[in-house]
Amino acid sequence: MSSVSPTPSTARVKPNAPATPQGPNPAAAANSSNGGADALPEEELIEKIRDVHCIGIRSKSKVTKKVLDAAGKLSVIGCFCIGTNQVDLEYASQKGVAVFNSPFSNSRSVAELVLAEIVLLSRQLGDRNNEMHKGDWQKVSANCYEIRGKTLGIVGYGHIGSQLSVLSESMGMRVLFYDVAPLMPLGIAKQVHSLDELLKNSDFITLHVPETEDTKNMIGEHELNTMKQGSFLINASRGTVVHIPALAKALRSGHLGGAAVDVFPKEPAANGKYFESELVGCPNTLLTPHIGGSTEEAQSMIGVEVSQALVKFINYGTSIGAVNFPEVDLRAIKDEENSIRLCYTHSNVPGVLRQITNILADHNVDKQFSDSKGKIAYLMADISDVTSEQIQDIYKRVSETPTNIVTRILY
Numbered sequence: 001m002s003s004v005s006p007t008p009s010t011a012r013v014k015p016n017a018p019a020t021p022q023g024p025n026p027a028a029a030a031n032s033s034n035g036g037a038d039a040l041p042e043e044e045l046i047e048k049i050r051d052v053h054c055i056g057i058r059s060k061s062k063v064t065k066k067v068l069d070a071a072g073k074l075s076v077i078g079c080f081c082i083g084t085n086q087v088d089l090e091y092a093s094q095k096g097v098a099v100f101n102s103p104f105s106n107s108r109s110v111a112e113l114v115l116a117e118i119v120l121l122s123r124q125l126g127d128r129n130n131e132m133h134k135g136d137w138q139k140v141s142a143n144c145y146e147i148r149g150k151t152l153g154i155v156g157y158g159h160i161g162s163q164l165s166v167l168s169e170s171m172g173m174r175v176l177f178y179d180v181a182p183l184m185p186l187g188i189a190k191q192v193h194s195l196d197e198l199l200k201n202s203d204f205i206t207l208h209v210p211e212t213e214d215t216k217n218m219i220g221e222h223e224l225n226t227m228k229q230g231s232f233l234i235n236a237s238r239g240t241v242v243h244i245p246a247l248a249k250a251l252r253s254g255h256l257g258g259a260a261v262d263v264f265p266k267e268p269a270a271n272g273k274y275f276e277s278e279l280v281g282c283p284n285t286l287l288t289p290h291i292g293g294s295t296e297e298a299q300s301m302i303g304v305e306v307s308q309a310l311v312k313f314i315n316y317g318t319s320i321g322a323v324n325f326p327e328v329d330l331r332a333i334k335d336e337e338n339s340i341r342l343c344y345t346h347s348n349v350p351g352v353l354r355q356i357t358n359i360l361a362d363h364n365v366d367k368q369f370s371d372s373k374g375k376i377a378y379l380m381a382d383i384s385d386v387t388s389e390q391i392q393d394i395y396k397r398v399s400e401t402p403t404n405i406v407t408r409i410l411y
């Protein structure tokens with residue numbers, strides 16, 4: 001399927017596009033050859049994005065309102081990761097830009113890293129390793145423990161948290177979890193009613209919540225003080241979830257037995273000696289450069305999954321799996337010269353369907369589906385037996401409706 005583009009607001013793609021995005025000027029805002037380590041600063045991204053229809057990013061490239069305003073031709077964003085907090089999702093949907101991610105391709109990698117960190121913290125392995133590299137032999141068993149029989153408290157029991165629950169039980173741990181949603185516990189894990197209850201009763205706390213207004217500084221001084229003396233904190237979710245000065249204080253005072261931190265409120269935009277944090281030098285503290293999802297397996301699955309979603313959206317209008325868009329799809333369009341697919345993103349207000357029905361009234365609408373999400377709605381209709389003049393007319397009339405955000409015609 002390919003598309004007509006009577007105005008720049010529609011995407012053009014080559015017919016029979018292969019399984020990687022082939023729209024004009026696809027841009028990669030994060031360099032994947034070095035593990036996505038370099039993210040473009042806002043001004044540079046704004047320059048690069050102007051003529052781009054499709055963009056692929058990882059967790060660090062910020063697609064702000066300002067960037068979206070500069071991206072007049074942008075139709076779709078692929079987040080080649082789980083988190084989508086780096087994109088202004090609501091503004092993107094208001095501009096008719098669909099956003100896709102890979103909801104679970106790197107979950108296993110994060111869960112495995114956290115499992116390893118539980119053992120490393122419990123045996124103070126980071127400190128022993130540092131000492132040995134300085135020629136300092138310190139054979140210690142005080143405050144070093146097996147993890148068998150200890151309690152893991154998981155905050156956020158989604159894809160990563162629940163995977164970790166199964167892995168840690170297989171190592172003999174007890175699992176408690178706290179989540180805003182009531183969820184089915186796996187194995188013999190138990191859901192608790194409050195964060196405080198989890199903090200009071202766990203030997204290890206691990207965070208697996210998204211970055212939202214509610215999770216900002218979710219672990220601050222009060223929560224750290226509520227944690228058991230000598231317990232451990234692991235954060236591989238987002239840097240904003242933990243108040244870093246409070247964590248540094250809890251570690252230096254010896255209230256916490258250690259911490260493993262993979263994500264930070266401010267992360268360097270590129271690889272190099274740019275990292276600074278109050279956590280540097282804290283006892284039994286493992287610091288990693290946001291590598292929770294950085295495995296060959298995860299990156300390869302993410303690459304395939306997100307690329308396929310982008311191609312389906314560009315070539316067929318399919319928004320299934322989009323994080324900020326109504327999810328709409330139709331079974332395959334007739335492979336006929338004179339058949340088209342109308343994809344209409346519009347404001348979600350009363351009376352729109354009547355206008356569209358009027359425009360399409362004299363045509364043969366094979367199938368049609370529409371759905372809404374918040375302030376926007378998305379309609380897809382397959383129309384057969386149309387001449388090229390009629391296609392232009394449909395495009396013109398639909399795109400001139402007052403509720404139009406983006407109109408595309410695919411054929």
Ligand SMILES: NC(=O)C1=CN([C@@H]2O[C@H](COP(=O)(O)OP(=O)(O)OC[C@H]3O[C@@H](n4cnc5c(N)ncnc54)[C@H](O)[C@@H]3O)[C@@H](O)[C@H]2O)C=CC1
Pocket residue numbers: 082083084103104106107110155156157158159160161178179180181208209210211212214215236237238262263290291292293294
């Ligand atoms: N370090 C890394 O490289 C990686 C980090 N991540 C981060 O991990 C996060 C979690 O990933 P998934 O498990 O795949 O997400 P998910 O969406 O499957 O699960 C998140 C869970 O958190 C719960 N939740 C949301 N707000 C909450 C709150 N205020 N209190 C308690 N629970 C709350 C949700 O109900 C859900 O069950 C991602 O959003 C991302 O930011 C994800 C992949 C790699």
Ligand SMILES: O=C(O)C(=O)COP(=O)(O)O
Pocket residue numbers: 036058059060080081082083084106290291293294
């Ligand atoms: O998947 C996520 O949300 C992550 O945090 C991983 O991000 P990255 O692809 O390593 O920039």
